[in-house]
Amino acid sequence: MSSSDIFIGETIGTAVLILMGGGVVAAVTLKRSKALNAGWTAIALGWGLAVLTGAYIAVGVSGAHLNPAVTVGLAIQGTTEWSDVPLYIASELLGAMIGATLVWLTYYGHFRDHLTDPQILAEARTGPEGLVEQDNAPSAGPVLGIFCTGPEIRNAVQNLMTETIATTVLVLSILTLGLTEGLGVSGTGVLIVALVVAGIGFSLGGPTGYAINPARDLGPRIVHALLPLPNKGGSDWGYAWVPVVGPLLGGALAGGIYQLAFA
Known part of the structure; x- marks a missing residue:
C-alpha cells in the first residue's frame, strides 16, 4: 500500500477510535450527560465498539493498525515493512489528537458546566472519599480520564507490567x-x-484503565494539555511514559511470541 493510504487510513481510523472511545468516557463522566454514571461496563463495551468502527473504516485502506503497539508487533511478525513503521506511528498519533479534539467539541458545553461546578471541583480536590489529597499526589483534575489513562494504585513497576501484559494479549490475538x-x-x-478489546477492559483494565495503545494515551494527553479547559488540572506527565512504554513492550513481546510459537 502507498504512503498516502497509510496516512489517510490510520489518521481517520484512529481519530474515529478516539472520538468514540473518549466519547463514551465523557458520556459517563460529565455532568448533565444522559449517560452520567453508566459505569465501567459502558466504558469497556464503548471502547470495543470504538475499535470496531475505526477498524472497519481503515482496514481496507491501511490495514487498520490504529495502534503503534500493533504496528510494532506486525513489523516483528514480518507483515509490515519496518520502513513504514514511522509513518504508521505518526499517523496514529495525529489521528488520536484529532479524535480527542473532536470529543472536546462534541461535549463542549458539558465540559464547561462540569469544570465550573463547585461540587465537582471540591470532589477533585478532596477525592471521592472526602479526604484531602496528599502533597505528592498528582494534580490530575476532574476530566483527565476522558483523555488518557491513570492507575488506581500508583506503582510504576506494577502499572508497567499491567500495560505490557494486556497489550501482549491484544497484539497476539491480532497476529494469530x-x-x-x-x-x-x-x-x-x-x-x-473489538471483542478482545472489550474483554481486556473487563478483565485487565481495572488497575490502569488499559491504555494498550501509546497513541491512544499520548495524543489525547497532549490535547488535554493544550485545550483551553478551565480548572482542568495537570496532565500527569509523570505517569505518561507508562502507557507508552508498556504497550510498546507488549507489542514487541507478542511479535516475539508469534515468531517462536506460531511462525
Whole structure:
C-alpha cells in the first residue's frame, strides 16, 4: 500500500477510535450527560465498539493498525515493512489528537458546566472519599480520564507490567488471526479484535484503565494539555511514559511470541 493510504487510513481510523472511545468516557463522566454514571461496563463495551468502527473504516485502506503497539508487533511478525513503521506511528498519533479534539467539541458545553461546578471541583480536590489529597499526589483534575489513562494504585513497576501484559494479549490475538483460514481478511477478524478489546477492559483494565495503545494515551494527553479547559488540572506527565512504554513492550513481546510459537 502507498504512503498516502497509510496516512489517510490510520489518521481517520484512529481519530474515529478516539472520538468514540473518549466519547463514551465523557458520556459517563460529565455532568448533565444522559449517560452520567453508566459505569465501567459502558466504558469497556464503548471502547470495543470504538475499535470496531475505526477498524472497519481503515482496514481496507491501511490495514487498520490504529495502534503503534500493533504496528510494532506486525513489523516483528514480518507483515509490515519496518520502513513504514514511522509513518504508521505518526499517523496514529495525529489521528488520536484529532479524535480527542473532536470529543472536546462534541461535549463542549458539558465540559464547561462540569469544570465550573463547585461540587465537582471540591470532589477533585478532596477525592471521592472526602479526604484531602496528599502533597505528592498528582494534580490530575476532574476530566483527565476522558483523555488518557491513570492507575488506581500508583506503582510504576506494577502499572508497567499491567500495560505490557494486556497489550501482549491484544497484539497476539491480532497476529494469530491469520492462522484461521479466511478470518484475518474478513470483517469477522475486525469484530473479534473489538471483542478482545472489550474483554481486556473487563478483565485487565481495572488497575490502569488499559491504555494498550501509546497513541491512544499520548495524543489525547497532549490535547488535554493544550485545550483551553478551565480548572482542568495537570496532565500527569509523570505517569505518561507508562502507557507508552508498556504497550510498546507488549507489542514487541507478542511479535516475539508469534515468531517462536506460531511462525
